Amino acid sequence: MSQTAPRTVVIIGGGIVGCTTAYYITRHPSFDSSTTKVTILEASAHGAAQGASGKAGGLVARWAYPQSLVDVSFEEHVRLAELHGGAERWGWRYVNCGSWEGRAEAVPESSSREAGEEHEYLNRRKSLEKTLGLEGGKPLKKPQNKTSKLPDDLNWMEEDLTDAYSLMAPPVDTAQVHPYQFTTSMLSLAQERGASFVRGHATRIVTSNGRVTSVEYTDPPTQAAQQLSATHVVLATGAWAASLLPSLPITGTRAHSITILPLSKDLPIAPYVLFTEITLPDGRGGASPEIYARPGPEGEVYACGAGDDAPLPGCVDDVVVDEEACEKVWMEVRGVSRVLRQGSVDRRQACYLPTVLGRRAGPIIGEAEQVARGLVAATGHTCWGICNAPGTARAVAELIMEGEIQCVNLKNMAPKLFL
Ligand SMILES: Cc1cc2nc3c(=O)[nH]c(=O)nc-3n(C[C@H](O)[C@H](O)[C@H](O)COP(=O)(O)OP(=O)(O)OC[C@H]3O[C@@H](n4cnc5c(N)ncnc54)[C@H](O)[C@@H]3O)c2cc1C
Incomplete structure (x- = not known):
């Protein structure tokens, strides 16, 4: 994946995966808000974490699955809680x-x-x-x-x-965490470093010459069609992933x-x-x-x-x-x-x-280069998305900021295996 700045990252979905990804990008050592713009695009009228990410139980377990992602996620949960007062802030x-x-x-x-x-x-x-x-x-x-x-x-x-x-x-x-409090805290911490939160329903990921170029969305109050230009698009729409990428086996x-x-x-x-x-x-x-x-x-x-x-x-x-x-x-x-x-x-x-439908278990994480360069899937987290969001987000941030995932081997979760 291209590492060249400037980057314009549009994260579709303001659930735990989207908000935590915004946090990790804006906290990446090479993040500079003058050259990397991060926008979370969320369809709900009520803000972030209105879906499963605000209504889950909140269990975070070393015995969850898949193991490789759990290992990095659990340690990240511990680190985030220490760094940002998670016990008080999100019930860690x-x-x-x-x-x-x-x-x-x-x-x-x-x-x-x-x-x-x-x-x-x-x-x-x-x-x-x-x-x-x-x-x-x-x-x-x-x-x-x-x-x-x-x-x-x-x-x-x-x-x-x-x-x-x-x-x-x-x-x-x-x-355990309180999932709504964790997700909205990740959003606030990302916003402190310059990430924007936009209300809008994404309708299309636009590509040109095999690369993402923008995201089309409707602005709910007016229903007017709008566009956000993008060098990178992160698909973090949870159960709704197939509405934007129909070949993904997600429901x-x-x-x-x-x-x-x-x-x-x-x-x-x-x-x-x-x-x-x-x-x-x-x-x-x-x-x-x-x-x-x-x-x-x-x-x-x-x-x-x-x-x-x-x-x-x-x-x-x-x-x-x-x-x-x-x-x-x-x-x-x-x-x-x-x-x-x-x-x-x-x-x-x-x-x-x-x-995730079919024989392979989720989540699905990585660049969907078969569809377009710069399109990153971060979805299909089934019953362990609260647990596995930090590992996912760290991996996606590395992919976008460094060009490859360093913290964990996610090859068996690559989009090409599912598309
Ligand atoms: C009852 C229950 C209990 C659970 N308990 C746990 C638990 O204890 N531990 C655990 O680890 N996991 C648990 N989970 C699983 C966890 O909740 C999910 O895996 C996780 O929340 C998924 O997060 P997400 O960000 O991918 O999706 P979501 O939280 O669904 O967020 C996706 C967001 O994308 C937005 N969106 C969708 N389409 C568009 C569009 N076109 N344009 C703009 N925005 C869009 C949605 O509005 C939504 O806000 C539980 C789930 C359930 C249902």
């Missing part, structure tokens, strides 16, 4: 991560929905597949035996409803989540992330919500359910939140935790996980 902390199996108690419904009345999408559940990383990732240091006893400090789950608990990885290997899986504010601030919620296997009462089958205690004075708890195949809308602002799906997650959490049951739901939300 090491966290216990366990697998919990047990039974839910019957709890009264908090909505008027009749039992069994569900939208058809919700019947076609898809796993977010985070725990697949345990096999492909770093082996656990010692066997983690299942026990029916909970850890002493896990103060928000019930011993009498627990069938089995096991530690999935030691706390040094698992951490989206919708997933719902809720945040719960515990009733009492006097009871600190112990720092655990739980992957659950819940047997529901009254023969209603099973469920596997992920439940995340989050740091901070409010003691927020996040929980997300399985994915479904509701079609991807044209814009992140048009994602439909199905109240029934959120209620279902809340029922499951209330059924297993008498502490969380006393709290109330603060946010009910949905977002699209970027999903």
Whole structure:
């Protein structure tokens, strides 16, 4: 990839990958704002991190996948947190991560929905597949035996409803961030060094003589067509990547989540992330919500359910939140935790996980020179985009600023293998 200055970099997508890429370019040792212009182009009317990057759980794990990218990403997360006060700024902390199996108690419904009345999408559940990383990732240091006893400090789950608990990885290997706070912090830090944030819906990546030359977009208030000239375009549009590059095998899986504010601030919620296997009462089958205690004075708890195949809308602002799906997650959490049951739901939300179709797993990172020189894909991060954003962003920044990726070998994620 050409290294010649001046560079005009347009990053399409203001999610974690786009904003973190802007951060790494503007912090690169050879960055000079007079010769390198960085613009993030984001379609949402509400700013950055309106998609999965603002609504994910926020787990950062050494045992995630793919391993090469995780290794550099985890170390970068540690470094970023030290450098910029991540503990206060974006809720960075090491966290216990366990697998919990047990039974839910019957709890009264908090909505008027009749039992069994569900939208058809919700019947076609898809796993977010985070725990697949345990096999492909770093082996656990010692066997983690299942026990029916909970850890002493896990103060928000019930011993009498627990069938089995096991530690999935030691706390040094698992951490968490608040994904919205992390993404918007990356954006602010990039803006401090001169990056711009433009609201607009990219409609076309324009090329000439085999190189990118500009990005066309519509300016939402006027719907007028606009253009940003570019020497480099970074495609960081998550689940929407194929709308600009249709040959990319990427789609989206919708997933719902809720945040719960515990009733009492006097009871600190112990720092655990739980992957659950819940047997529901009254023969209603099973469920596997992920439940995340989050740091901070409010003691927020996040929980997300399985994915479904509701079609991807044209814009992140048009994602439909199905109240029934959120209620279902809340029922499951209330059924297993008498502490969380006393709290109330603060946010009910949905977002699209970027999903890579076909035999090869994502993400897809690197120059798509078969399409055009200067076009860099940074997408398809599936269920580990929060974890893997810093490694991705560092690699993309090196590609643009130095001409090649130095920090990690990403050859098996090269766009040419997917296009
Ligand atoms: C329920 C759930 C829980 C998750 N939990 C975790 C977790 O604990 N740990 C983890 O590592 N990962 C997790 N993930 C995965 C993670 O959220 C994603 O991999 C990551 O957020 C993807 O980031 P992104 O920047 O690629 O995409 P997005 O966050 O989707 O951002 C893409 C942006 O591009 C914009 N855009 C799209 N098209 C255009 C266009 N044409 N013009 C302009 N802008 C455009 C969108 O508006 C959007 O803002 C979770 C995902 C889900 C759904």
